[in-house]
Amino acid sequence: MDVVPLLSVAGLARRFGGVYAVRHVDLDVAPGETHAVIGPNGAGKSTLFRVIGGQLRASAGSVRFDGAPVDRLPAHRRARLGIAAVFQEARVFRGMTVRENVMTGAHASTTAGPVAAVLRLARHRREEREIGDRAATALSEVGLDDWADRPADALPIGQQRALQLARALCARPRLLLLDEPASGLRAAERAALAELIERLRAGGLSIVLVEHDVGFVARLADRVTVLELGQVIASGSFASVRADPRVARAYLGGAA
Numbered sequence: 227m228d229v230v231p232l233l234s235v236a237g238l239a240r241r242f243g244g245v246y247a248v249r250h251v252d253l254d255v256a257p258g259e260t261h262a263v264i265g266p267n268g269a270g271k272s273t274l275f276r277v278i279g280g281q282l283r284a285s286a287g288s289v290r291f292d293g294a295p296v297d298r299l300p301a302h303r304r305a306r307l308g309i310a311a312v313f314q315e316a317r318v319f320r321g322m323t324v325r326e327n328v329m330t331g332a333h334a335s336t337t338a339g340p341v342a343a344v345l346r347l348a349r350h351r352r353e354e355r356e357i358g359d360r361a362a363t364a365l366s367e368v369g370l371d372d373w374a375d376r377p378a379d380a381l382p383i384g385q386q387r388a389l390q391l392a393r394a395l396c397a398r399p400r401l402l403l404l405d406e407p408a409s410g411l412r413a414a415e416r417a418a419l420a421e422l423i424e425r426l427r428a429g430g431l432s433i434v435l436v437e438h439d440v441g442f443v444a445r446l447a448d449r450v451t452v453l454e455l456g457q458v459i460a461s462g463s464f465a466s467v468r469a470d471p472r473v474a475r476a477y478l479g480g481a482a
């Protein structure tokens with residue numbers, strides 16, 4: 227690719243015991259690109275997602291973000307650099323408002339920890355104000371302004387998904403990792419979520435999208451990487467990977 231990739235994964239492997247969940251994986255994400263990772267069940271998508279986010283260490287290979295290696299950094303340090311992940315199993319925090327839920331997403335990228343909160347109250351208050359502002363922006367980006375002061379667990383599932391996105395956006399990421407964001411949503415909710423992701427992309431955000439819903443991927447992805455049994459079997463535009471006989475075979479043989 228001509229532009230310097232924002233994310234560059236090279237020769238990546240992750241082993242569990244003697245079994246490789248992913249192996250020899252190369253993947254680049256350009257600034258502003260939405261890159262989908264698809265593949266049958268057990269292909270290694272979630273493992274790759276977690277190795278990029280820093281929740282899992284690679285067994286071999288490298289992950290570079292904005293030109294610098296991040297392999298040795300834990301997830302919260304990667305978050306500060308601008309990598310935000312929304313997990314498939316993400317839940318809203320009960321007993322908190324929508325706004326409070328979103329504000330929890332900013333703490334990864336601010337400096338005031340609990341000690342600073344006690345010892346340096348002025349700085350803490352300044353950061354809380356800044357977090358409040360970020361939350362307001364994130365809520366408006368995902369269209370949840372009107373819900374801000376309601377209990378988060380009262381939201382319908384489509385809006386809960388939007389809340390999870392807002393929580394990630396509150397950290398002001400440059401790369402957003404989304405693990406099956408459309409799962410469990412009805413058609414209208416999927417369409418609303420796709421529109422929201424399109425808006426984020428139009429705003430310049432780079433996105434890695436792990437997704438089973440092929441229609442969703444076709445609509446959103448600039449490029450697609452297809453995994454089977456932990457390895458990349460095809461990569462390119464949606465149309466090119468759909469036309470690839472190896473991809474058709476992987477899906478016919480798998481459960482996806």
Ligand SMILES: Nc1ncnc2c1ncn2[C@@H]1O[C@H](COP(=O)(O)OP(=O)(O)OP(=O)(O)O)[C@@H](O)[C@H]1O
Pocket residue numbers: 242246247248265266267268269270271272273274
């Ligand atoms: N913590 C773990 N310990 C052992 N094996 C694991 C672990 N996590 C994943 N695996 C194995 O690695 C392989 C890839 O799993 P992974 O969950 O990454 O696939 P996936 O493509 O996300 O699947 P799905 O679409 O079903 O979510 C599978 O064979 C899985 O059993």
